[in-house]
Amino acid sequence: MKGFLIHADKCVGCHACQIGCKDEHCGNCWMPYAQEQPESGQFWMKVDQKERGQRPQVKVSYIPTPCQHCENAPCIAAAKDDAVYRRDDGLVIIDPVKAKGQRQLVDACPYGKIFWNEELELPQKCTGCAHLLDDEDSPIRVPRCVDNCPVHVIEFGELDELDLEGAEVLHPEYGTKPHVYYKGLPKKFIAGTVFTPADEEIVEGAQVVVTNGEQTYTDTTNSWGDFWVDDLPDGDWTVTITGAGKEKVLNVSTVDEDRGLGDIPLE
Numbered sequence: 001m002k003g004f005l006i007h008a009d010k011c012v013g014c015h016a017c018q019i020g021c022k023d024e025h026c027g028n029c030w031m032p033y034a035q036e037q038p039e040s041g042q043f044w045m046k047v048d049q050k051e052r053g054q055r056p057q058v059k060v061s062y063i064p065t066p067c068q069h070c071e072n073a074p075c076i077a078a079a080k081d082d083a084v085y086r087r088d089d090g091l092v093i094i095d096p097v098k099a100k101g102q103r104q105l106v107d108a109c110p111y112g113k114i115f116w117n118e119e120l121e122l123p124q125k126c127t128g129c130a131h132l133l134d135d136e137d138s139p140i141r142v143p144r145c146v147d148n149c150p151v152h153v154i155e156f157g158e159l160d161e162l163d164l165e166g167a168e169v170l171h172p173e174y175g176t177k178p179h180v181y182y183k184g185l186p187k188k189f190i191a192g193t194v195f196t197p198a199d200e201e202i203v204e205g206a207q208v209v210v211t212n213g214e215q216t217y218t219d220t221t222n223s224w225g226d227f228w229v230d231d232l233p234d235g236d237w238t239v240t241i242t243g244a245g246k247e248k249v250l251n252v253s254t255v256d257e258d259r260g261l262g263d264i265p266l267e
């Protein structure tokens with residue numbers, strides 16, 4: 001079984017995978033796997049970009065997302081006349097002939113990775129570049145998005161040959177068993193700048209302890225008074241900041257978002 005392993009923490013957001021997919025499939029008809037991808041409105045590969053935190057403590061994360069080539073694919077279940085099928089290598093393919101008019105497939109994908117081609121009346125999505133994998137004469141024998149990434153963020157191959165230790169899938173709660181795995185998916189952070197209001201000086205070397213009673217993370221403010229506690233799971237935390245002979249305790253939640261706490265007076 002083949003699949004993808006995407007190292008999200010190495011992605012620099014250049015969109016070369018997304019552009020490569022467009023270049024491979026726009027203006028090119030790769031039957032029997034796919035009709036042409038329209039130039040606009042469809043992104044079979046999409047780099048999902050997310051701004052995290054609040055100014056001035058902000059990070060941007062990038063997550064390349066193709067069709068997840070699910071083992072329990074809802075699109076296969078929703079298709080009539082076997083219009084969506086899984087190949088022996090695990091790739092999930094929409095048959096461009098049988099799927100004509102089957103608009104329900106767009107809504108069947110919980111990842112939003114099936115697009116409707118109004119002109120052709122056809123649902124379309126990532127093919128895993130099956131046309132490249134199957135063509136022994138092709139100079140490229142991997143998906144085009146894999147080949148196009150200049151920093152080798154995306155791996156493709158036999159799942160039992162990829163290093164999947166510690167890898168995650170997107171939305172495991174969907175129960176779809178994706179064949180697209182990720183490493184380095186962003187967790188939450190808590191960050192801030194510590195200062196003493198009496199003299200309006202930042203506090204260097206303050207100890208920051210973030211705990212939920214079971215897990216504890218620590219950091220020390222740097223020469224700008226900044227601390228960043230990264231890789232936090234979602235949850236409710238007690239943040240204790242100790243420095244300049246003072247202590248401050250804050251209750252901070254990372255359930256919904258990363259937390260840039262801004263300037264924190266230590267008094």
Ligand code: SF4
Binds near residue numbers: 108109110111125
């Ligand atoms: Fe089907 Fe969507 Fe899963 Fe791809 S991600 S196999 S389109 S359900």
Ligand code: SF4
Binds near residue numbers: 127128129
């Ligand atoms: Fe696009 Fe091919 Fe990558 Fe799928 S495998 S996202 S079709 S370039």
